[in-house]
Amino acid sequence: MAKSASPPPVIELRDLHKRFGIGDAEHFAIDGIDLTIQKGEFIAIMGPSGCGKTTLLNVLGLLDNSIEGEYLLNGKPIASLSQRRKAKIRSEEIGFVFQSFNLISRLNVIDNVALPLIYKGMSKLKREKKASKILHDFHLGEREFYMPSQLSGGQMQRVAIARALVNEPSIILADEPTGNLDSHASHIIMEELSDLHQKGNTIIMVTHNPNLTTYASRVITMLDGKVDTDTFRLPLPARESTKKPLGNTTKKKLARKKKDTK
Ligand SMILES: Nc1ncnc2c1ncn2[C@@H]1O[C@H](COP(=O)(O)OP(=O)(O)O)[C@@H](O)[C@H]1O
Ligand SMILES: [Mg+2]
Numbered sequence: 069m070a071k072s073a074s075p076p077p078v079i080e081l082r083d084l085h086k087r088f089g090i091g092d093a094e095h096f097a098i099d100g101i102d103l104t105i106q107k108g109e110f111i112a113i114m115g116p117s118g119c120g121k122t123t124l125l126n127v128l129g130l131l132d133n134s135i136e137g138e139y140l141l142n143g144k145p146i147a148s149l150s151q152r153r154k155a156k157i158r159s160e161e162i163g164f165v166f167q168s169f170n171l172i173s174r175l176n177v178i179d180n181v182a183l184p185l186i187y188k189g190m191s192k193l194k195r196e197k198k199a200s201k202i203l204h205d206f207h208l209g210e211r212e213f214y215m216p217s218q219l220s221g222g223q224m225q226r227v228a229i230a231r232a233l234v235n236e237p238s239i240i241l242a243d244e245p246t247g248n249l250d251s252h253a254s255h256i257i258m259e260e261l262s263d264l265h266q267k268g269n270t271i272i273m274v275t276h277n278p279n280l281t282t283y284a285s286r287v288i289t290m291l292d293g294k295v296d297t298d299t300f301r302l303p304l305p306a307r308e309s310t311k312k313p314l315g316n317t318t319k320k321k322l323a324r325k326k327k328d329t330k
Contacts, residue, residue, distance in 0.1 A: 078109075
């Protein structure tokens with residue numbers, strides 16, 4: 069691989085447009101966005117319903133490739149990549165977290181988390197070992213054999229985050245991950261995203277909750293398919309940014325993280 073002085077931005081958008089509909093119904097859900105995102109940023113995206121936030125995440129996550137303008141991922145124009153290569157990047161380098169958790173109800177927790185590994189051709193035993201390890205890291209070890217319906221919303225979302233991370237992606241895209249959770253569960257999810265951020269991952273999260281933007285290093289507001297404001301800030305340290313007292317699990321987790329330096 070060629071060496072370069074500094075790595076390219078993780079994401080670079082140049083005059084990005086996304087058009088929906090034809091004729092009279094034609095409109096731009098994304099209407100000219102220029103955006104550069106460096107590795108390790110934690111971006112919160114806000115804006116009114118319909119302003120294009122989900123569309124933007126779908127484009128960034130290579131779920132929607134019919135775009136106009138340029139999208140460079142790690143310096144490579146995605147237009148130059150084959151479908152196969154894009155699918156590989158999507159499954160190995162990008163982790164998605166959705167508002168509605170999207171767990172498969174007929175699979176137990178460990179099988180849900182192990183699912184993305186199937187596409188890697190890993191043996192069942194290896195998949196389960198890996199899923200089990202990440203569930204233990206998330207303090208969900210004793211829930212491995214629960215069905216999703218036996219979990220609280222907060223637990224479901226933590227399982228969904230574990231599933232998004234099982235392939236060790238470097239970019240995490242989260243679309244209103246706390247939209248269905250109460251404030252306490254929301255802050256636990258945010259602590260987890262914050263942890264991932266501190267480990268060097270790039271996180272792009274859509275949220276409606278201005279309180280949660282305190283975890284982010286940059287806040288972008290969108291309006292009518294465009295970037296309206298773009299503000300860099302110092303994120304609060306994970307612990308101090310929690311308004312409510314931490315639950316015991318989170319406290320233990322943070323204490324354990326300090327000891328555990330791997
Ligand atoms: N599949 C689609 N077909 C047609 N229009 C769409 C589609 N998806 C989104 N839109 C439109 O694009 C705009 C942006 O939608 P969306 O990205 O979902 O907004 P947000 O996530 O900010 O609420 C809206 O006007 C929406 O109706
Ligand atoms: Mg949306």
